[in-house]
Amino acid sequence: xxxxxxxxxxxxxxxxxxxxxxxxxxxxxxxxxxxxxxxxxxxxxxxxxxxxxxxxxxxxxxxxxxxxxxxxxxxxxxxxxxxxxxxxxxxxxxxxxxxxxxxxxxxxxxxxxxxxxxxxxxxxxxxxxxxxxxxxxxxxxxxxxxxxxxxxxxxxxxxxxxxxxxxxxxxxxxxxxxxxxxxxxxxxxxxxxxxxxxxxxxxxxxxxxxxxxxxxxxxxxxxxx
Amino acid sequence: xxxxxxxxxxxxxxxxxxxxxxxxxxxxxxxxxxxxxxxxxxxxxxxxxxxxxxxxxxxxxxxxxxxxxxxxxxxxxxxxxxxxxxxxxxxxxxxxxxxxxxxxxxxxxxxxxxxxxxxxxxxxxxxxxxxxxxxxxxxxxxxxxxxxxxxxxxxxxxxxxxxxxxxxxxxxxxxxxxxxxxxxxxxxxxxxxxxxxxxxxxxxxxxxxxxxxxxxxxxxxxxx
Numbered sequence: 001x002x003x004x005x006x007x008x009x010x011x012x013x014x015x016x017x018x019x020x021x022x023x024x025x026x027x028x029x030x031x032x033x034x035x036x037x038x039x040x041x042x043x044x045x046x047x048x049x050x051x052x053x054x055x056x057x058x059x060x061x062x063x064x065x066x067x068x069x070x071x072x073x074x075x076x077x078x079x080x081x082x083x084x085x086x087x088x089x090x091x092x093x094x095x096x097x098x099x100x101x102x103x104x105x106x107x108x109x110x111x112x113x114x115x116x117x118x119x120x121x122x123x124x125x126x127x128x129x130x131x132x133x134x135x136x137x138x139x140x141x142x143x144x145x146x147x148x149x150x151x152x153x154x155x156x157x158x159x160x161x162x163x164x165x166x167x168x169x170x171x172x173x174x175x176x177x178x179x180x181x182x183x184x185x186x187x188x189x190x191x192x193x194x195x196x197x198x199x200x201x202x203x204x205x206x207x208x209x210x211x212x213x214x215x216x217x218x219x220x221x222x223x224x225x
Numbered sequence: 226x227x228x229x230x231x232x233x234x235x236x237x238x239x240x241x242x243x244x245x246x247x248x249x250x251x252x253x254x255x256x257x258x259x260x261x262x263x264x265x266x267x268x269x270x271x272x273x274x275x276x277x278x279x280x281x282x283x284x285x286x287x288x289x290x291x292x293x294x295x296x297x298x299x300x301x302x303x304x305x306x307x308x309x310x311x312x313x314x315x316x317x318x319x320x321x322x323x324x325x326x327x328x329x330x331x332x333x334x335x336x337x338x339x340x341x342x343x344x345x346x347x348x349x350x351x352x353x354x355x356x357x358x359x360x361x362x363x364x365x366x367x368x369x370x371x372x373x374x375x376x377x378x379x380x381x382x383x384x385x386x387x388x389x390x391x392x393x394x395x396x397x398x399x400x401x402x403x404x405x406x407x408x409x410x411x412x413x414x415x416x417x418x419x420x421x422x423x424x425x426x427x428x429x430x431x432x433x434x435x436x437x438x439x440x441x442x443x444x445x446x447x448x449x
């Protein structure tokens with residue numbers, strides 16, 4: 001308990017430092033002015049969401065291979081946390097887009113891919129609610145999680161090559177795009193803070209899932225007795 | 226070799242079952258026809274608009290129809306309690322999935338074959354000149370829908386609300402197929418028709434990746 005509180009306090013300090021760096025240390029953008037600072041939240045959340053989905057994918061693979069409940073618990077915990085971060089991306093995207101592009105939503109490759117990604121993991125969690133038996137639920141949702149994650153690069157590729165309406169990606173984009181070196185540092189620091197938050201959330205969520213798993217086992221035993 | 230032999234026998238079974246009732250093909254055909262008519266009457270597209278939005282509407286209709294059609298491929302086995310018998314009768318459970326997906330591709334292609342002339346008439350687009358390329362695009366797109374769809378219908382068949390669940394799982398997963406098949410078809414129906422090799426290649430890669438995934442993980446889908 002004390003450890004959890006300390007870990008949470010450390011994560012919140014880190015997030016505070018990242019927020020401070022985003023507002024006061026990173027230089028103001030020459031073209032976009034202040035609003036671009038949402039990048040540190042938006043992009044860092046996007047990367048963190050993807051990291052969480054990757055963790056979920058690895059956990060799904062491990063579940064199919066080893067059949068230990070803890071991989072199922074990790075799979076669902078990471079997927080839920082990833083979904084939360086992706087929701088942040090989908091909310092901050094339009095907030096950023098409106099003053100800069102003049103519209104709330106554009107079917108730009110990155111927004112569209114993120115939206116499809118979000119839908120895929122909503123379906124993943126929905127599937128889990130619709131299967132009663134714990135082992136079957138774990139196996140089938142792990143398999144869907146694997147298919148969904150394999151689909152992500154295909155979704156991204158198809159949208160980027162056939163549905164591109166700009167703007168050019170700024171990070172890891174074409175030559176000529178890019179950020180100020182200090183902005184990069186702040187961005188990576190924000191990502192680090194978000195990763196810490198992600199780890200904390202997955203850890204707590206994992207515990208809840210483990211307790212639920214134990215409860216389900218006990219209920220099963222009681223019904224059998 | 227036994228995989229191929231088993232698959233052929235099971236595919237024969239699927240085709241025989243459908244041939245006896247013909248329920249699936251006729252219902253799917255009528256469903257797509259209705260969807261196409263609804264689209265047409267809602268938007269009343271001109272010839273140029275048809276070229277632009279027609280291919281997308283066509284693929285959306287195929288996708289919706291597939292998400293309904295694929296429900297049955299495992300439910301039938303469940304109702305008759307024949308899945309365990311099937312599993313016992315083949316050495317490699319992948320043969321069951323392979324036969325199902327081959328049958329689904331075949332059924333989907335058959336309905337598309339009947340609907341293409343009606344689409345061409347309704348939406349006023351010429352298709353004869355590019356028929357062989359359209360056949361290739363339809364084959365690769367339908368194969369992709371069937372591979373992913375067969376796997377997902379094995380999942381949804383074991384859940385509650387399965388009729389709604391299958392489209393919910395399937396449609397986002399098949400976004401790449403929808404986008405790319407639409408673009409390939411659109412460039413074929415253009416006033417200056419051309420083949421989009423990049424799109425054809427992408428569809429091939431999609432099919433190959435999901436077929437490999439099905440081969441690797443398929444047997445777990447059929448666990449009881």
